[in-house]
Amino acid sequence: MSGSLKVRVQRYRPEEDDAPWWQSFEVPWSEDTSVLDALNHIKDVEDGSLSYRWSCRMAICGSCGVMVNDEPRLGCKTFLRHYADADEIVLRPLENLAVERDLVSDIDPMLAHIETVQPWLQREQAEAPEAGETLQTPVQMARYESFSHCINCGLCYAACPQFGRNPDFLGPAALTLAQRYNLDSRDEGREARMPFLNGEDGVWACTFVGYCSDVCPKDVDPAAAINQGKVASNVNYAVNLFRLLRGGDDA
Amino acid sequence: MRKPLPPRQDALWWWRHPAYRRYMLREATALPLFLYALCLLYGVRELGRGETAFQAWLAFMESPPLIALQAVALLAVLWHAWTWFQLVPKILVIPTRHGTLPGHWLRLAHVVPAALCWLLLPLLAWWALGQFAGGGA
Amino acid sequence: MTRSLPRRSQEPVAWSLFGAGGMLLAFLGPALVLITLLVLPALLADDVAAGHAAVLAALRHPLGALLAFAGLSLTFFHTLHRLCHGLHDLHVPLSARLVGWVGYGTATLLSLLAGVWLLGL
Numbered sequence A: 001m002s003g004s005l006k007v008r009v010q011r012y013r014p015e016e017d018d019a020p021w022w023q024s025f026e027v028p029w030s031e032d033t034s035v036l037d038a039l040n041h042i043k044d045v046e047d048g049s050l051s052y053r054w055s056c057r058m059a060i061c062g063s064c065g066v067m068v069n070d071e072p073r074l075g076c077k078t079f080l081r082h083y084a085d086a087d088e089i090v091l092r093p094l095e096n097l098a099v100e101r102d103l104v105s106d107i108d109p110m111l112a113h114i115e116t117v118q119p120w121l122q123r124e125q126a127e128a129p130e131a132g133e134t135l136q137t138p139v140q141m142a143r144y145e146s147f148s149h150c151i152n153c154g155l156c157y158a159a160c161p162q163f164g165r166n167p168d169f170l171g172p173a174a175l176t177l178a179q180r181y182n183l184d185s186r187d188e189g190r191e192a193r194m195p196f197l198n199g200e201d202g203v204w205a206c207t208f209v210g211y212c213s214d215v216c217p218k219d220v221d222p223a224a225a226i227n228q229g230k231v232a233s234n235v236n237y238a239v240n241l242f243r244l245l246r247g248g249d250d251a
Numbered sequence B: 001m002r003k004p005l006p007p008r009q010d011a012l013w014w015w016r017h018p019a020y021r022r023y024m025l026r027e028a029t030a031l032p033l034f035l036y037a038l039c040l041l042y043g044v045r046e047l048g049r050g051e052t053a054f055q056a057w058l059a060f061m062e063s064p065p066l067i068a069l070q071a072v073a074l075l076a077v078l079w080h081a082w083t084w085f086q087l088v089p090k091i092l093v094i095p096t097r098h099g100t101l102p103g104h105w106l107r108l109a110h111v112v113p114a115a116l117c118w119l120l121l122p123l124l125a126w127w128a129l130g131q132f133a134g135g136g137a
Numbered sequence C: 001m002t003r004s005l006p007r008r009s010q011e012p013v014a015w016s017l018f019g020a021g022g023m024l025l026a027f028l029g030p031a032l033v034l035i036t037l038l039v040l041p042a043l044l045a046d047d048v049a050a051g052h053a054a055v056l057a058a059l060r061h062p063l064g065a066l067l068a069f070a071g072l073s074l075t076f077f078h079t080l081h082r083l084c085h086g087l088h089d090l091h092v093p094l095s096a097r098l099v100g101w102v103g104y105g106t107a108t109l110l111s112l113l114a115g116v117w118l119l120g121l
């Protein structure tokens, strides 16, 4: 299997351009040519000014996300052979994020949202290393494991129309990470995270479009995590209501 | 020099991808179902106003536009049910001794009883009303 | 890093009613539409009086009344929830708060009507 394919790339150079424009290249491909390989070919052979992100070229660093024919995909995990029958492949920077240059998106909003939910193991009391490991059974681990496979690639943010509609929405990956730590038997940070899930820009801005889970390259299923988060937030709401009715403080 | 292009979602975003169109179709099922529920609410009122009013309501429900609405409502509620049961396993997590109940089991546990309801309840209603009408005559 | 805590959303109330309505519709909706579409007209074609009495009896029974009320009310909350979010999705330039008040207010009002009319049967 081999051939050559027209690759149309959206260009934007902030120094010279006021609006994005399109540039086409003819790229030779064989069985194992990825979209990232195609971009590297273009940069090496055709036009050295093209900018895009990548590092690991094995679907683990999460930096090579682009829109391939209007679908968010990892460049290194998407192969030209799948598009052999198409007239061309069209590469754009990720949807719903600002474009810095060519295919490079500004992922800061996503990173800020991820930081908001405090996705790290929290313990009420710091433990000395001598105290030993905090043990966890395989069944306890299975409760969150798939949610921990996220590589922060942002494809789900490009897939999420609610994030596009409201950039303050914490979004799929952040809410998934919140759920991942809330479900971890070793974690004690749930109380710190719940207010962010409970807020208007937390789980409740999600309308279960579900496309995030379709595009996730790691099968994390963020839509499932968010909607399980809704159940948790619902319980939290009811408990708070009960507390209020008994004359307690709003939390 | 930074001069980022801000993202902008246009009002027609939902038309641009099949996944979004499917989502919108799912959400749109609410419109015929809302109108249908209004008709039923109206029917409850007419039922209480006596036989003639009830008969007029039935005639109203059998007028072509209302038949069309009910046909659309039937399709809508079936699409709603189908998509709803697809999503159930994503929300409902039932722990078992070895992990959690697999999604396809959960889905089956909803779809099978639901399909029975869809088939048996109309038959049951048919039978019960027939019984009543027969006994009352 | 300190960050002010966001205001708690009231969505859980709406979502619970939406979810209950969605589940009820998924299980009973198709049967209900089939009944009004096929069963009622066919049966009532020959004996309206008996049919009227039958439906009246069914809805006067506490269980029937409760089911009818839940069915109607939850359907209103379910559908109006989706329609409100739909307006936001379609970029209709109305404030979410206004849409919420009108939408869920309508559902509440229609539920009250259903309750009053069912009790009056």
Ligand code: SF4
Pocket (backbone or CB within 6 Å): A149, A150, A151, A152, A153, A154, A155, A156, A157, A172, A173, A176, A212, A215, A216, A217, A218, A219, A220, A221, A222
């Ligand atoms: S949830 Fe999936 S799509 Fe989203 S950032 Fe993580 S790995 Fe990427």
Ligand code: FES
Pocket (backbone or CB within 6 Å): A054, A055, A056, A057, A058, A059, A060, A061, A062, A063, A064, A065, A074, A075, A076, A077
């Ligand atoms: S280059 Fe690292 S994920 Fe593609």
